[in-house]
Amino acid sequence: MMRIVQIAIALWALAAAVAEAAAPIGINYGRLGDNLPPPPEVVQMFRQNGVTKMRLFDPDPNVLNALKNSNISVALGVRNQDLQLMSTNTDAVNGWFNANIAPLMNEVAFEYIVVGNELVPGDLANFLLPVMQNFQALLDNRQIKTIGVTTCVATSVFGNSYPPSASVFADNSKEVMTKILGFLAYVQRPLFINLYPYFAYASDPVNIRLDYAQFTAAGVVVQDGPLGYTNMLDAMIDAFFWSMEKVGVSNVGVVVSESGWPSGGNGNLTNPELASTYNKNFAKRITTQNGTPKRPDAVIPGYIFAMFNENQKPPGVEQNFGLFNPITKQPIYPCFPL
Numbered sequence: 001m002m003r004i005v006q007i008a009i010a011l012w013a014l015a016a017a018v019a020e021a022a023a024p025i026g027i028n029y030g031r032l033g034d035n036l037p038p039p040p041e042v043v044q045m046f047r048q049n050g051v052t053k054m055r056l057f058d059p060d061p062n063v064l065n066a067l068k069n070s071n072i073s074v075a076l077g078v079r080n081q082d083l084q085l086m087s088t089n090t091d092a093v094n095g096w097f098n099a100n101i102a103p104l105m106n107e108v109a110f111e112y113i114v115v116g117n118e119l120v121p122g123d124l125a126n127f128l129l130p131v132m133q134n135f136q137a138l139l140d141n142r143q144i145k146t147i148g149v150t151t152c153v154a155t156s157v158f159g160n161s162y163p164p165s166a167s168v169f170a171d172n173s174k175e176v177m178t179k180i181l182g183f184l185a186y187v188q189r190p191l192f193i194n195l196y197p198y199f200a201y202a203s204d205p206v207n208i209r210l211d212y213a214q215f216t217a218a219g220v221v222v223q224d225g226p227l228g229y230t231n232m233l234d235a236m237i238d239a240f241f242w243s244m245e246k247v248g249v250s251n252v253g254v255v256v257s258e259s260g261w262p263s264g265g266n267g268n269l270t271n272p273e274l275a276s277t278y279n280k281n282f283a284k285r286i287t288t289q290n291g292t293p294k295r296p297d298a299v300i301p302g303y304i305f306a307m308f309n310e311n312q313k314p315p316g317v318e319q320n321f322g323l324f325n326p327i328t329k330q331p332i333y334p335c336f337p338l
């Protein structure tokens with residue numbers, strides 16, 4: 001009897017943990033700065049702040065070596081400029097894997113290979129699927145099941161995205177998105193999506209409510225048929241789910257591969273307080289809450305953009321998305337623990 005009670009309690013605790021701890025938050029380690037700390041120090045900063053997931057835009061050997069035995073899981077990008085060759089040349093795909101992942105397989109927790117960044121629509125979009133297929137074939141050959149293959153898109157794929165239920169992929173994105181989603185459905189991996197309520201808000205601060213963009217609204221702000229939205233991020237995620245459904249895909253998940261708010265660069269729409277509020281609330285949403293109004297059961301992992309302010313990006317807000325000052329290595333505003 002005691003045993004059964006113990007098992008029941010254990011199962012209940014497990015169910016509660018699954019329901020609550022949606023997913024740990026990750027951070028994008030963007031590296032377009034000439035004043036960034038050395039990679040081993042950056043890995044230390046992730047660990048000291050309890051951040052267990054990192055997204056990298058390219059396979060820098062110094063960064064990958066610094067990640068050895070760090071217990072940080074890594075989403076590793078394949079650079080846009082490498083895709084054309086990799087789309088037809090499996091030696092190039094093998095070479096990339098053998099150089100960057102194979103030697104570190106036992107010491108670094110590679111979670112995803114992310115093929116390309118924000119390429120739909122565009123001239124390189126048609127290379128995405130063949131490169132993803134080539135990586136998947138390599139992983140299948142080597143019987144590696146722990147690494148997923150995906151790509152990362154932005155809201156540029158939409159023809160319409162408001163209200164969420166009216167969302168559709170744009171004519172110039174629909175065909176390639178349908179093929180990519182077919183692949184992701186087959187391999188059962190999520191689509192990476194970059195979502196910035198900040199840019200939507202900044203484009204129309206008169207009509208879009210700040211509290212809706214920052215997860216601080218007290219109740220529903222946008223009612224879409226039976227679905228009520230208290231925050232814009234959920235509406236953007238559901239715009240993807242609706243658009244996918246309209247091309248016949250209802251079983252592919254999403255990962256919010258980038259989201260954030262700049263701490264400067266655009267007058268009173270950007271300051272450390274607003275950035276802190278957004279990033280804290282985004283992290284809270286990812287780590288404590290499953291589902292969206294449309295997909296209540298979906299687990300939606302996410303990564304904040306970004307670790308550092310990057311001084312080699314275009315001036316203005318683009319240089320000000322960082323959580324940390326790269327020179328002092330201090331947080332730009334209080335936001336830890338996330």
Ligand SMILES: *[C@@H]1O[C@H](CO)[C@@H](O)[C@H](O)[C@H]1NC(C)=O
Binds near residue numbers: 052071
């Ligand atoms: C590695 O990370 C996982 C999940 O974040 C954690 O449960 C585990 O305790 C960590 N292991 C070590 C050796 O730090």
Ligand SMILES: *[C@@H]1O[C@H](CO)[C@@H](O)[C@H](O)[C@H]1NC(C)=O
Binds near residue numbers: 210
């Ligand atoms: C920015 O300033 C304008 C003009 O004073 C004001 O109407 C608006 O509410 C301010 N926005 C924020 C986010 O503080």
